Amino acid sequence: MIVTREIKVSTKGHTDIINITSQLKDVVAQSRLSSGMVCLFVPGTTATLTTMEYEPGLIKDVRQYWEKVAGSRDEYEHNARWGDGNGYAHVRSAYSGPSLVIPIIEGKPVLGTWQEVVFIDFDNRARSRTILVQMVGE
Ligand code: ZN
Secondary structure: OEEEEEEEEEEOOOOEEEEOHHHHHHHHHHHOOOEEEEEEEOOOOOEEEEEEOOOHHHHHHHHHHHHHHOOOOOOOHHHHHHOOOOHHHHHHHHHHOOEEEEEEEOOEEOOOOOOEEEEEEOOOOOEEEEEEEEEEEO
16 A cells, blocks of 8 residues: 655744654554555755754754754855855755655554654745655555
């Protein structure tokens, strides 16, 4: 069986890191699948999905990491071409990817004790985002 749902989030942009673990657990529980996989996907080129320990120190560390790797004040050909100022957000998204796959076992997404599912919005403005959640299993 294949079940497709959505998770909607409002973000502040600027590498806003949003914990969507409880929404994901609800969506998987409502699917009634006991075994399978869940794929989360963001249709867009300035965001990503990953997992992390969701605590204030690490949230700052992750934001600092991305500032070093693709600084928001650096120069980008994309900005020169389009003038939208979010070249850094596109680079960050390209190298962290738009999707995440998690196994479903005994009706729940498998996560470590401190492992939370996060959506990161790198864009340089607030956004309303729709994350596609597609579950395959039985
Ligand atoms: Zn752009």
